[in-house]
Amino acid sequence: xxxxxxxxxxxxxxxxxxxxxxxxxxxxxxxxxxxxxxxxxxxxxxxxxxxxxxxxxxxxxxxxxxxxxxxxxxxxxxxxxxxxxxxxxxxxxxxxxxxxxxxxxxxxxxxxxxxxxxxxxxxxxxxxxxxxxxxxxxxxxxxxxxxxxxxxxxxxxxxxxxxxxxxxxxxxxxxxxxxxxxxxxxxxxxxxxxxxxxxxxxxxxxxxxxxxxxxxxxxxxxxxxx
Ligand code: DC
Numbered sequence: 735x736x737x738x739x740x741x742x743x744x745x746x747x748x749x750x751x752x753x754x755x756x757x758x759x760x761x762x763x764x765x766x767x768x769x770x771x772x773x774x775x776x777x778x779x780x781x782x783x784x785x786x787x788x789x790x791x792x793x794x795x796x797x798x799x800x801x802x803x804x805x806x807x808x809x810x811x812x813x814x815x816x817x818x819x820x821x822x823x824x825x826x827x828x829x830x831x832x833x834x835x836x837x838x839x840x841x842x843x844x845x846x847x848x849x850x851x852x853x854x855x856x857x858x859x860x861x862x863x864x865x866x867x868x869x870x871x872x873x874x875x876x877x878x879x880x881x882x883x884x885x886x887x888x889x890x891x892x893x894x895x896x897x898x899x900x901x902x903x904x905x906x907x908x909x910x911x912x913x914x915x916x917x918x919x920x921x922x923x924x925x926x927x928x929x930x931x932x933x934x935x936x937x938x939x940x941x942x943x944x945x946x947x948x949x950x951x952x953x954x955x956x957x958x959x960x
Contacts, residue, residue: 737872738854739858739873739874739955739957740853740857740859740872740873740874740875741762741857741860741874741876741877741952742860742862742869742870742928742931743755743859743860743865743948744866744867744877744878744879744925745880746886746913746917746925747886747890747910747913747914748881748885748886748887748889748890749880749881749886749936750881750889750936750944752770753941754861754877754941754945755768755860755861756807756859757941758859758948758949759858760807761945761949762857762949762952762957764856764858764859765852765853765858766852766858766859766861767849767852767858767865768861768862769845769849769861769863769865769869770832771804771823772845773832773833773835774829774831774832775802775819776831776832776835776841776845777823777832777834778814778822778823778827778828779800780796780831780835783796787835787838790839790840791840793838793844794840795844797841797845798844798848800814802814805820821897824897825899829909829913830909833913833916833917836917837916837922838922842922842923846869849869850869853870857957860873863917864925866878866927867923867927868923871928874952874957875957876931876932877932877934877948877951878927878928878933879934879936879944880935881935882937883910883914885937894906932951
């Protein structure tokens with residue numbers, strides 16, 4: 735069977751990846767992989783199961799055994815061991831733990847196969863940090879979204895407040911810069927655009943404009959809808 739097409743959308747937090755990926759997936763009726771959610775869930779699960787981050791064998795075991803279920807594409811809802819953890823994984827603690835486990839090679843290896851399993855017909859939109867560089871290096875379309883740190887912190891602030899989660903803008907900006915630093919300096923799968931990715935700065939673009947550009951790239955690459 736021919737491999738279904740893949741569109742990768744990578745970039746830092748607040749670049750708009752999540753929103754764009756889910757919109758593009760729904761436009762094309764493709765599956766959606768929110769890889770950040772997997773790292774977030776693993777981070778929260780290490781706290782729940784009392785697994786220390788320097789215990790790589792236990793961490794890998796935990797990553798492989800996680801019982802994760804995603805809700806409908808774009809709903810953002812996700813459960814761990816049957817419990818709804820949608821809000822918890824988006825909290826500051828969830829973000830921090832995700833970035834920490836993301837820097838551990840054993841955690842990345844253990845989540846690798848899980849991510850490949852999302853590739854099902856008719857196609858996949860994969861959102862993350864290393865989708866185009868490591869997980870789906872042969873993707874038909876690779877997009878790398880960026881935006882200024884200030885704009886990204888503002889977006890995260892609005893997103894959290896909208897979900898009823900307390901947030902302080904200057905603290906969010908500081909934490910976002912810390913996570914950027916950790917994500918881009920780590921030795922394994924650092925946050926960098928794939929050489930063949932289209933880099934789009936979304937600071938002054940609307941969601942609709944970015945979605946349109948990604949769909950346009952998909953068309954150019956011959957990736958068809960429905
Ligand atoms: O995309 P996000 O903000 O939900 O990701 C949360 C953290 O997870 C991010 O700080 C780094 C990590 N992550 C990663 O290392 N690799 C991915 N493919 C996705 C996320």
